[in-house]
Ligand SMILES: [Zn+2]
């Protein structure tokens with residue numbers, strides 16, 4: 324059941340490709356039973372840049388997204404292409420702020436090219452979808468899941484991401500239904 328007024332807003336980069344937008348939107352729509360409102364925009368992320376690390380602090384980006392979140396958006400997901408970190412870790416694929424309903428994911432490390440391998444658009448797309456569902460799942464209050472096939476399983480590396488599916492296990496699905504009511 325879809326409630327019109329509850330929508331997930333999504334910011335993507337200007338240069339983002341239509342196939343990614345379409346597939347990501349339709350996947351998120353069926354995973355969360357919400358309308359997806361997509362906006363193409365260039366966010367200047369200089370404020371989050373750490374010159375020594377050459378990376379962007381994802382928690383700083385979340386703080387900015389909180390201010391940009393429109394009241395009509397139940398959740399806000401932003402897809403960026405810069406390398407993200409949190410101080411305790413070398414990098415993160417994404418981060419979520421469940422209190423405020425905002426999340427960010429980075430495509431930077433999701434392409435085979437990043438690892439010196441030939442590009443594979445399908446693998447890339449699958450990874451983007453999994454990371455997006457995962458972080459949005461956190462915004463609805465879902466914790467990490469011990470089931471390695473569940474999308475809410477923690478990805479320490481892309482091996483974990485590739486192993487898991489893009490959907491919730493039965494337990495997480497039930498929890499999500501209660502949490503997102
Ligand atoms: Zn997580």
Ligand SMILES: [Zn+2]
Nearest residue numbers: 468473492495
């Ligand atoms: Zn699960």
